[in-house]
Amino acid sequence: MSTPLLFRSMVFRSTTDADLDRVTAVTVDEPVGWIAADRYLDELKEGMYRPEWTWIAEDGDRVVARALWWGQATAEHPVALDCLYVDPSVDDRAAVGADLITAGLRAFAEQGALKPPLYNLTLPTGWRQDPAAVAALAWRHEAARAAGLTDEVERLRLEWTPDAGLPVAGGRLTFTEGSDEEFLDVFRRIAVGSLDGETRRNLDAMGAEATAREEVDFYLGCPGERSWWRLARTPDGRVAGLALPSATPYNRNVGYLGVVPELRGQGYVDDVLAEITRIQVEAGAELITATTDTDNAPMAAAFARAGYRVTQTRMIYSVPEASRTASVPAS
Incomplete structure (x- = not known):
């Protein structure tokens, strides 16, 4: 486990097996893509999620934030942040989210990752017309950019099924x-x-x-x-x-x-x-x-x-190519 990082009264750290129940107890009620407990547990068994790629922020005995990084089962390092959550009771969700992302990115770099994982945030189609989706994106957008993930691309996810011919x-x-x-x-x-x-x-x-x-x-x-x-x-x-x-x-x-x-x-x-x-x-x-x-x-x-139809929108945040050899910003 990585050395815990302290900020205000919070501790930012990667998890251990002993944290599993607390990690899977987190639920997200905002209109963004998130990783539910059953998927996390299934892919944890396959090595696509791992305790050392799962980071939490603790305030006392409460888990107030969670970040789930994902990678292929055979990978040494994660490739993407799949889910970022900060409890709505936190005064500055963006700041805590930024510190949690920064802690994870620093740890991965120290472990030899040559390319910082990107942040893949899934939104419903037509999200700009949904105030709840706009609000859910806003603090995550601020957190990603504050953590150095300043390259931003909006992507469409499409699907083809046989009924399209x-x-x-x-x-x-x-x-x-x-x-x-x-x-x-x-x-x-x-x-x-x-x-x-x-x-x-x-x-x-x-x-x-x-x-x-x-x-x-x-x-x-x-x-x-x-x-x-x-x-x-x-x-x-x-x-x-x-x-x-x-x-x-x-x-x-x-x-x-x-x-x-x-x-x-x-x-x-x-x-x-x-x-x-x-x-x-x-x-x-x-x-x-x-x-x-x-x-x-x-x-x-x-x-x-x-015959491919749009099913989701994704916001992709990443470290600019020219900055990937630079150190991760301090919290």
Whole structure:
């Protein structure tokens, strides 16, 4: 267990097995995504939640705040903060939330994590019209930014189910397997001019080569099979883009798709998305998930044409790429 951190009269620390009942007793009644006890316990057994990745703030004998970080079962470090809760009785929920996030991030860095986990906050669609959702986001937004997670992206979560029907491919592209180096080259090319917020930030901070390498390494580490990956080619054999069907521990997903800059604007994205959907369906998928930035209107429109519907909005907070080697701010 990490050394407890003191702030005001509170103690911020990671948990032990002895804290399990107190951790699972926390409930969230705000309209944001949160982790209920049954899911926490199930994924605790699988190693996707862990006592050392679960942090609490105590005021005397009361648990007044809880942060649940998640990672893949085989991971050494967590990749995302899934749930942040501060009791409504706390005077400054944002300040306590910021200190709890900061304590966790500092501990993970001390344990060798090279990349600070992001904060993934799920909201209902149309959340801006719900005052309760706006209020639930407000203090969490302030807490995340005060803890150094100042890069902010709003993303749509989408789903395809069989009732939508298979999207119709245009028949203009063929899809072939390829080597890691071929995929790396296409990742490098499609990063240029991308409307994806994270890709743009990584490109500015690291350049095309490192951005492409990070993408390839990420998808190689996902639960999806490498054999699913396809290069998209025009009839004359030119590479038009790539299709990476993938998976999470929960669902099959779209993974990654892109079209090279010189062929954008010709509708090829529809063919690539149709191919990913076809591969997943032929493998037996009854649900395919996807995400895209709200700013990426062309991609959102392509998903809509393919029968994917928006089910959630996510606010993603992360440490800016250029600041990831810097120390976590002190409380």
